[in-house]
Amino acid sequence: MPLDAMQDVTDEALLVLFANGEPAAARALTLRLTPKAFGHAARLLGNRAEAEDVAQEALLRLWRVAPEWRQGEAKVTTWLYRVVANLCTDRLRRSGRGVALDAVPEPEDEARGPLDKMQAEARADALQTALDGLPDRQRQAVVLRHIEGMANPEIAEIMEISVDAVESLTARGKRALSAALEGRREELGYADEG
Amino acid sequence: MPMRDEHKQGGELQAAFDAARSSRPEPSANLMARVLADAQAVQADQRVTPSPRAPRGYPQQWLDTLGGWPAVAGLSAAGVAGVWLGLGPMAGVSDAVASYLGMSVPPAYSVDVMPGAELGLAWEEGAL
Numbered sequence: 520m521p522l523d524a525m526q527d528v529t530d531e532a533l534l535v536l537f538a539n540g541e542p543a544a545a546r547a548l549t550l551r552l553t554p555k556a557f558g559h560a561a562r563l564l565g566n567r568a569e570a571e572d573v574a575q576e577a578l579l580r581l582w583r584v585a586p587e588w589r590q591g592e593a594k595v596t597t598w599l600y601r602v603v604a605n606l607c608t609d610r611l612r613r614s615g616r617g618v619a620l621d622a623v624p625e626p627e628d629e630a631r632g633p634l635d636k637m638q639a640e641a642r643a644d645a646l647q648t649a650l651d652g653l654p655d656r657q658r659q660a661v662v663l664r665h666i667e668g669m670a671n672p673e674i675a676e677i678m679e680i681s682v683d684a685v686e687s688l689t690a691r692g693k694r695a696l697s698a699a700l701e702g703r704r705e706e707l708g709y710a711d712e713g
Numbered sequence: 714m715p716m717r718d719e720h721k722q723g724g725e726l727q728a729a730f731d732a733a734r735s736s737r738p739e740p741s742a743n744l745m746a747r748v749l750a751d752a753q754a755v756q757a758d759q760r761v762t763p764s765p766r767a768p769r770g771y772p773q774q775w776l777d778t779l780g781g782w783p784a785v786a787g788l789s790a791a792g793v794a795g796v797w798l799g800l801g802p803m804a805g806v807s808d809a810v811a812s813y814l815g816m817s818v819p820p821a822y823s824v825d826v827m828p829g830a831e832l833g834l835a836w837e838e839g840a841l
Contacts, residue, residue, distance in 0.1 A: 545752035558738050639736060665730045
């Protein structure tokens with residue numbers, strides 16, 4: 520069974536179908552958007568349980584706003600990433616940033632050897648720890664650009680800032696990440712690579 | 714510690730990003746089920762209450778048929794004007810109504826719009 524049975528239908532069209540009461544649209548949107556919302560929340564919060572709550576809340580807001588969704592105004596994913604980021608920011612401010620790292624990554628590449636997999640996990644964990652140390656906006660910009668793989672204009676739309684501001688945030692974020700990872704080069708196997 | 718080559722640092726950071734992308738946190742089956750349950754509950758709510766308007770009674774339907782309160786206001790104004798015309802008619806209106814009913818009313822004024830018409834008719838009938 521395919522992960523998404525309505526692959527050719529856009530998110531926006533699916534949302535209209537959802538608002539019209541189409542059960543298949545509810546299922547397709549859940550399958551398509553929950554991993555994105557959860558993944559982004561986990562990167563921003565560094566906490567799996569909290570990320571699940573944020574993802575559920577963000578999607579609940581999407582379901583409720585569906586009947587009033589205005590076509591062509593914004594992409595559903597742009598709206599969703601923005602809501603996820605806002606919910607994460609609220610949580611981080613309330614909790615005072617004492618985040619635990621339990622977003623356990625599951626390597627997808629089964630062909631890699633156990634050592635490679637362990638090293639990749641260690642690098643991902645180290646990156647997450649370093650990300651947790653960044654200011655909220657820098658972390659969000661870096662995650663959207665370098666992990667979610669989005670283009671700067673889309674990030675600017677999500678974060679409601681200019682493209683120049685996105686570039687500035689990602690540049691400062693990358694410098695801070697490099698500095699944070701500097702002390703763990705040997706542990707993460709970078710020393711062996713030169 | 715001396716600062717190493719920026720290019721190397723960038724390569725290491727890129728390797729860390731690659732590792733993070735290949736180990737994207739995946740949602741649990743429980744979360745997927747919770748989100749889908751929310752979606753279905755919201756859809757069910759929207760089906761149960763397709764419209765927030767309460768059922769409309771006969772007087773309201775009658776009002777809607779006429780065009781709502783604005784139309785009723787217009788009708789009321791027309792009715793009041795009719796009553797007023799009936800109770801306190803203007804002199805001209807009174808004469809016109811009386812004339813319509815066949816009553817003799819002395820003309821308040823008369824205007825001959827075709828002054829030569831009577832003469833023409835008499836000529837044709839051979840009276841002249």
